[in-house]
Every structure is written in structure tokens, then in C-alpha cells.
Amino acid sequence: MNEIQTTVIDTLTVEILILKQQTAQNIIEIGKRLISVKESLAHGEWGKYLDEKVEFGKSTANNFMRVAKEFSNLQAIGSLPQTKVFALLEIPQAEREEFIANNKVEEMTTRELQQAIKDRDKAVNEKEIYASAMKKAEDAKFISDNLLRESKEAAKADIKKLKDSLKDEKKKSSAEIAKLQSFIGEAKDSGNDEEVVRLQASLNEIQGDLDSSALRIDELESQLKEKPIDVITAEPVIIEKIPEEVAKELQELREKLSQSNSPSVAKFKSNHAVLNQIFKSQLEVMVEIKETDSVTYEKCKNAISNLISKMSERL
Incomplete structure (x- = not known):
């Protein structure tokens, strides 16, 4: 850190300490200066600076810097003490001013x-x-x-x-x-x-x-x-x-x-009806043949039996 940076930081530090002793309206100004100091310090020096120079914890310093960034309207926080201002940080920034306007924050x-x-x-x-x-x-x-x-x-x-x-x-x-x-x-x-x-x-x-x-x-x-x-x-x-x-x-x-x-089912039904009719007709013819020619009757009977047997085997 060069002498110019040291001088600037020392000046900011003095201002922070002075603002700490004044009203809570200075919270935003403290936050602005803390932001500037943090940006000027090398990596790893921030925590040491807070402890030795201004006696702030990191959480408190972060709250100050958040107030500086998020409270653009000074009238919104008026003369509220630090604890109330920090409490208001719990409300989303877009809804904060509406909450303050609808609640008697100063009287609470x-x-x-x-x-x-x-x-x-x-x-x-x-x-x-x-x-x-x-x-x-x-x-x-x-x-x-x-x-x-x-x-x-x-x-x-x-x-x-x-x-x-x-x-x-x-x-x-x-x-x-x-x-x-x-x-x-x-x-x-x-x-x-x-x-x-x-x-x-x-x-x-x-x-x-x-x-x-x-x-x-x-x-x-x-x-x-x-x-x-x-x-x-x-x-x-x-x-x-x-x-x-x-x-x-x-x-x-x-x-x-x-x-x-199904075409196959429809065809089966039709063929089955025809087959029944033919079989019944054949049986009637067999009765007539049996009465006149027993030899032929046996041949026809065997022929029908063989046909039925073959059909049964194919099923």
C-alpha cells in the first residue's frame, strides 16, 4: 500500500469514526466510506482493518454497505436508529419504502x-x-x-x-x-x-x-x-x-x-352351415344305399369315416 492510499484510508477512517458518534442518518455515509476502503485494500486486509481501525464486525460492516447501496431515499429512514435501519434490510428492497409508509416505524x-x-x-x-x-x-x-x-x-x-x-x-x-x-x-x-x-x-x-x-x-x-x-x-x-x-x-x-x-370367422360360420347341410344330406343318402346295396354302403361308410378321421387329424 503506497503513502497516498494510506492517507486516503486514514482520512476515511477518521470520518467513519466521527460519523459513528453522530445520528443514524449518517449510516449511509459510513457505508459509502466502507465501500471505498474495501475497494482500496488488498485481498485479506479487510477483516484486519475492521478489527483494528473501526471496530466493526464483518456482518455490521456489510449492513452499513448494504444501507448505502439500497437506501437511495434518505427521507425513508429519517432519524431512525441503526438497529431499526438494519432491521429494515430484512425486507426486499423493492417493498421496503412501501412497508415504511404503511407502518409507524418511528413510533415502534x-x-x-x-x-x-x-x-x-x-x-x-x-x-x-x-x-x-x-x-x-x-x-x-x-x-x-x-x-x-x-x-x-x-x-x-x-x-x-x-x-x-x-x-x-x-x-x-x-x-x-x-x-x-x-x-x-x-x-x-x-x-x-x-x-x-x-x-x-x-x-x-x-x-x-x-x-x-x-x-x-x-x-x-x-x-x-x-x-x-x-x-x-x-x-x-x-x-x-x-x-x-x-x-x-x-x-x-x-x-x-x-x-x-374377422373375415376368417365369418367364412368359418358360412362353411360350417354348409358342411352341416351336406353331412345331413349324406346321411340321408347312406340310409337309402344301405337298404339296397350293403356292399356299397360299407364302402361309402369307410369313405366318410376316413374323411372325418383326416379332418380330425388336421385340426
């Missing part, structure tokens, strides 16, 4: 001021917690609304798919129904009342399944147009959802139509 004791600041901090903290809770509630409501909308849209899309699948199923089943009606006509012509009853029952079952599915899909679509169930999860959030029984039944119908809509 230091203890009362510190308590007022604690109460203010508590109120601010509670306000922030409330604001955070409300934000979370709004976010949760926003998410729940989106989920509900997506759920509704997905359910409506499912119903449309189910309706389209049902239309396709009806078209594909028309061929099977036509075959069954043809078999029913043949059975009636041959006087086979038992076969007529069986085929008619099969036809009614196919038609009944399709009509029942179509009716239930319409009912579900109507039910979805009503307001879904409200599920209260936590105050103040209410989440809406598609009724569980509706979602479950939609899934069951989806699976049912998915299976029945």
Missing part, C-alpha cells in the same frame, strides 16, 4: 419493528403458499379437463368404429343369412321340419346378436352425451371421467365386434 421499538417484519414475512409466505396451491389446482383442473375431453373424444371415436364395424358385419353376414334362408327353403321343400326349426333358430341368433349390439351402442352413445360422473380427488379439484361401466361395456363390445368382424 426495535423489538416491535422486528415482530412487524416477521408478521409481514409470514403473511407473504402464506400468500405465496396459497397462490402456489391455487396454481396447482388450476393446473390440475386444466389437465383433468384435457383428459376428460380426450376421454370423451376417444369414447366417441370408439362408438363410431363400433358402428362402422357393425355395418361391415351386417354386410358380411348377409351372405350367411341368405345361405341359411336358402337351406331353410330346401328343408321346407323336403318336409324336414326339424331342420327348418334348427336353421331358423341359427338365423334368428345371428340377426339377434347384430340387432342387440346396434341397440346397446346407441344407448352408450346417448349415455355419453350426458354429464360424466364427478370424482372429487382433493379440494378444490374435481376431475370428471367416463362412467366405469360404460367404458367397460364399450371394451366388451369392441372385442366382440372385433372377433365377429
